Amino acid sequence: MSLLESSQLLPSRRFKTLRTIMALILREMSTTYGKSPGGYIWAVVEPAAGVALLSVLFSLAFRAPPIGSSFSLFYATGLLPFMLYVDISRKIAGSLAFSKQLLFYPGVTFVDAVIARFVLNYITQILVVLVVAWGIIWMEDLQLILNVRAIILAVLMAGALGLGVGVMNCFLFRRFPIWVRVWAIMTRPLFLLSCIFVMYDHVPEPFSNYLWFNPLVQIVGQMRSGFTPPIAPITSSRSMSSAWPLRFLSSVWRC
Amino acid sequence: MLKLDGICKTFRLGNRQKVVANNISVVFPSRTSVALLGRNGAGKTSLLRIVAGTMRPDSGRVVSDGTISWPVGFAGSFHPELTGAQNTRFIARVYGVDTKNLSAFVEDFAELGLHFHQPFKTYSSGMRSRLAFGVSMGIHFDTYLVDEVTSVGDAAFREKSKAVFNARLETSGAVVVSHSMSMIKAMCQAAAVLEGGKLTYFDDVDEAIARHEENMKRAAPV
Numbered sequence: 001m002s003l004l005e006s007s008q009l010l011p012s013r014r015f016k017t018l019r020t021i022m023a024l025i026l027r028e029m030s031t032t033y034g035k036s037p038g039g040y041i042w043a044v045v046e047p048a049a050g051v052a053l054l055s056v057l058f059s060l061a062f063r064a065p066p067i068g069s070s071f072s073l074f075y076a077t078g079l080l081p082f083m084l085y086v087d088i089s090r091k092i093a094g095s096l097a098f099s100k101q102l103l104f105y106p107g108v109t110f111v112d113a114v115i116a117r118f119v120l121n122y123i124t125q126i127l128v129v130l131v132v133a134w135g136i137i138w139m140e141d142l143q144l145i146l147n148v149r150a151i152i153l154a155v156l157m158a159g160a161l162g163l164g165v166g167v168m169n170c171f172l173f174r175r176f177p178i179w180v181r182v183w184a185i186m187t188r189p190l191f192l193l194s195c196i197f198v199m200y201d202h203v204p205e206p207f208s209n210y211l212w213f214n215p216l217v218q219i220v221g222q223m224r225s226g227f228t229p230p231i232a233p234i235t236s237s238r239s240m241s242s243a244w245p246l247r248f249l250s251s252v253w254r255c
Numbered sequence: 256m257l258k259l260d261g262i263c264k265t266f267r268l269g270n271r272q273k274v275v276a277n278n279i280s281v282v283f284p285s286r287t288s289v290a291l292l293g294r295n296g297a298g299k300t301s302l303l304r305i306v307a308g309t310m311r312p313d314s315g316r317v318v319s320d321g322t323i324s325w326p327v328g329f330a331g332s333f334h335p336e337l338t339g340a341q342n343t344r345f346i347a348r349v350y351g352v353d354t355k356n357l358s359a360f361v362e363d364f365a366e367l368g369l370h371f372h373q374p375f376k377t378y379s380s381g382m383r384s385r386l387a388f389g390v391s392m393g394i395h396f397d398t399y400l401v402d403e404v405t406s407v408g409d410a411a412f413r414e415k416s417k418a419v420f421n422a423r424l425e426t427s428g429a430v431v432v433s434h435s436m437s438m439i440k441a442m443c444q445a446a447a448v449l450e451g452g453k454l455t456y457f458d459d460v461d462e463a464i465a466r467h468e469e470n471m472k473r474a475a476p477v
Contacts, residue, residue, distance in 0.1 A: 009360065009395045011322045012351030023348030027334065034336050101332040105325050106308035107349040 020108055024099065024116035043124050047087070048131045051079050055136065058197075066199040073136050073227065078196035080132060081158040081223045082216060084125040088159060091121045092166025093173055114167065122159050129155060150226035157219045195220050257283040257323070257398055257428065259454075262305060262315035264298070275301045276312065277452030283445075285321070285397070288429040290439040290460060292467040293449035294475060299432045302449060303400050306430060321397025328401075330387035335376035339367055339386050342375055343393075350394055357393045364419070365389035366412065385412065392419050399429040436464055 033042040052072075059071035068074055092114060096103070099113035137144060172179045194216035195203070203211055211217050264276040275298030283289050293299045304310035306317055307325055333342045340358055347357040362371050365385040370378060378386070391399070399420075424442075433439055439446065439460065446463030447456045450470050457463035 009352050009356055009393055011394055011396065014351065016351065019351050020349050023345050026348070027337070027345050030341060031334055031336050104309055104329060104332055105346070105349060106323065 016107070017109075017112060020112045021116045021119065024102070024108070024112060025120045028098075028116065028120055044127045044131060047083060047125075048128045048135075051076060051083060051128070051132050052135060054079060055132075066202060068227070070136065070140050070142055072140065073133075073142060074224075075196065076132055076136055077224045077227055078194070078220045080129045081154050081219045082191070082194050082196055084129065084155065084158045085162045085165075085216060085219065087125055088118065088121055088162025089165040089169065091117050092163060093169035095166070096170055096174065114170070118159075118163055118166075122162075125159075126155060144227055147226040150222060154219055154223035154226060157215075157222060161215055161219065190214075190216065193217075256285050256320050257306070257430075258318040259306070260316050260318060262302075262317070263313045264301060264305065264310075265313060266301075273298075274452040276305070276315075276454070279315070279452075279454045281447065281454055281456050283398075283428065283430065283447075283456075286424075286426065286428050287445055288424055288431055288443040289456075290443040290446040290463065291430055291432045291449060292439075292446055292463060294471060296475075297449045298452070299449055300402055302454075303402055303430060303432060306398075307400055319398065324391060324394070324396040324399045326400045326402040327391040328384060328388045329391075330383045333375045333383070333386070336374055338374055339365070339371045339378070342386070343390055346390055346394075352394055357390070360393040361386065361389040364392065364415075388416060392416075392423060395423070395427070397427050399423065399427060401429055401431040401433070403433055439464070 029040045033039055036042055038045075055072035055075045058075050062071055065071045065074035091098075095114050095117040096110055098117065099108070099110075102108045103110060103113065136142070169179070169183060173183075193211065193214055195211065200208065200211065200217055200221055259279050259281050262276045262279040264274075266273045266275060279302075291299050291302065301310060303326060305312050307323060308317070309325075333339075334345075337345070340362070343358050343361045344354045347354040365371070365382075365388070367378075367382055367386060370382060371386075375383070375386075429442070431439065431443055443460050445456070445458055446460045447454050448463055448467050448470065455463075455466065457466070
């Protein structure tokens with residue numbers, strides 16, 4: 001029992017939050033897709049392949065995109081920020097259930113659990129965006145001028161919205177279990193209402209006014225504005241879509 | 256030193272209220288094992304969780320100048336897909352102890368052999384408790400929380416566990432919940448009786464046990 005007295009077994013109080021978050025991230029990485037060979041790589045490959053397949057299928061069905069020359073790129077630029085938002089908001093909403101047993105340890109707080117989940121899944125989703133966008137550009141040999149700042153902004157906006165909605169639902173799902181069903185029904189048409197398949201500018205007058213209040217429309221528009229020739233010029237209001245996630249977050253914080 | 260300062264905690268059961276802690280203020284000295292006595296449902300486990308920091312009191316605070324463990328022997332947080340070694344490393348990271356050292360200690364202590372590197376879900380219940388107890392003992396806390404530790408393993412392993420825990424208690428304190436008075440007499444130097452939301456601290460264990468048994472003869476306070 002010489003190890004019993006080892007001073008390296010004294011718990012340390014330094015960098016406690018950072019250490020816990022790292023431990024949670026490593027744990028999630030080794031438990032998700034732990035069984036499949038390749039492990040966590042599937043977390044990137046699976047959604048990337050899914051988005052790529054959808055984009056290719058839609059490009060077979062329609063000949064010309066509303067704007068630009070590549071149909072798959074048009075869809076992908078809409079689908080990617082949308083999927084990023086959906087994935088982040090779902091994972092964050094489930095973060096407390098996911099780490100429930102770990103909250104038993106005084107060393108793990110619920111904020112650690114939310115942050116760890118956000119960091120890991122956000123990085124994963126950013127990799128998905130990079131892999132799919134780069135893959136389509138490379139395979140179709142597209143000549144584009146990328147506005148990297150606009151794309152980064154779109155990714156940040158989608159992440160912030162996902163985090164905000166996720167944290168809000170994390171609370172509401174637990175407090176009002178019926179909200180799980182209501183939310184699932186309410187957000188079902190979101191896929192069609194986020195201007196992934198159509199241009200915002202092509203939506204007729206009364207409806208476009210309503211769509212304007214969907215923050216995802218702004219995010220998709222922001223994403224497309226990063227790919228020139230500009231696929232979507234002025235459909236994004238940054239202040240609009242950055243206000244939404246903050247509103248969700250603050251409503252939870254006030255509880 | 257572990258100090259509870261004006262702790263209040265009330266649970267709502269339907270429209271009735273159950274008071275677990277009614278303005279409890281007490282100081283547990285360092286390096287002292289304190290038994291926590293009380294009838295079933297008096298709130299011993301809740302109080303332990305408040306001390307551990309996993310349950311928030313309605314008011315009041317817990318102050319400690321040292322580190323506090325999670326209830327010793329808790330296995331519920333081990334992930335079934337991860338191996339014993341991976342689960343051990345996770346806890347080492349959370350508590351900031353050296354992962355290699357803790358793994359080495361647990362591997363040697365828990366006597367799991369090759370199973371240490373197999374998924375936790377394949378373990379028998381005895382192996383699970385040995386791993387959990389090993390991880391608890393591996394980290395050197397200033398205060399250990401013990402909630403009804405049931406003896407695990409064969410006689411030899413029990414002897415070893417007892418020896419290691421006693422070695423730990425030479426330099427650390429503990430808060431022990433148990434219904435076994437013989438174990439409490441053997442382990443603890445002081446005791447506190449929880450009854451009707453009030454905690455009474457005794458420097459003498461026998462005195463506390465006498466008070467507790469007196470309480471048990473009466474009906475539970477509402």
